[in-house]
Amino acid sequence: MTVTSGAPQTRALTTEELRADLTLEQLRQLVGLVEYDDSSDPFPVTGMDAVGFVVGNATQAAAWYQLAFGMDLVAYRGPETGTRDSKSYVLRSGSARFVLSGGVTPDSPLLDHHRRHGDGVVDLALEVPDVDRCVDHARASGATVLEEPHDVSDEHGTVRVAAIATYGETRHTLVDRSAYSGPYLPGYVAAQSTITRPEGHPRRLFQAVDHCVGNVELGRMDEWVDFYRRVLGFTNMAEFIGDDIATDYSALMSKVVASGNHRVKFPLNEPAVARKKSQIDEYLEFYAGPGCQHIALATGDILTTVDGMRAQGVEFLETPDSYYDDPELRARIGEVRVPIEELKRRRILVDRDEDGYLLQIFTKPVGDRPTVFYELIERHGSLGFGKGNFKALFEAIEREQEARGNL
């Protein structure tokens, strides 16, 4: 839902962004919004609605995301609220919403999913202004409709939802919540965090989802790029092939598709043939197929975010001192808002392009399998993804792969 109907979407905030007290200017900087008029878009997308996960223990994962990621618990459903076979916890930070679900009864399909894939992302839900129009267009464009458009209602109003399939066992639920005021969806009840934040802890550690990356099989990337262009009307934002993203040992290819206003950005990776096993191959093996590799979270103060997460036990990839001491890097990045020593101390990476610069850092995989991880990103004008850091990043990932015996 946009607040000013008829205006280009970038000039209006979404419901979730308003709820999060974000301003348009903040958001423009946080996720790199661009001007866009959606009046002739066959599949207009307002923004990310939620990231849905299946995890092995939703009860404990919900506590970890509250503690380590500083998220707020806002809604819940489970056996106590009439959902017998599963539990789902809804967490928020700014306009970012995560839904963590786990199986309760032994025959829950979520347990089968978890047995096969481990902890992972099952749903990249999108907020759209017109669910039926999107589904009509998706079907006509050859997409698989998993759930036909339908209304779900409770005392807070009505939500229109549908779902289409994307790579692997991942889906895009399409949600129009413009006629709904409840805490999440019908079937959920409001819930409140029971966790006490440490003294002086910032109100939030991140503000929005910046991008969600999908890993697909060798030779399938262009097919999925085409899917997002054809079905969702996304545009190509960037592509990284060949030397851009190869180390001495392993390689991958990546293309980025984005919604018109860039609120939703989906990079897609596939492994490339190289001397050793690519990090994408490792993911595909351990996730047992294509899936979401990482979620980038936008913050306005990455130093505080990293300090807060590290203090709660989140582990980040190590970057060697040589990265920071390299005179070429120092010349390339020029002035950034903090002394480079502050970045070095926290192992935060920096990249600059023609539009500005960005600061970024990557966690280690957060579950038992070497699959899903997070990125934190602080943008200052750059609309990119840190291309200048790919080599350093991939070498750091390879060191981890090697330690796991998977290189």
Ligand SMILES: [Fe+2]
């Ligand atoms: Fe990323």
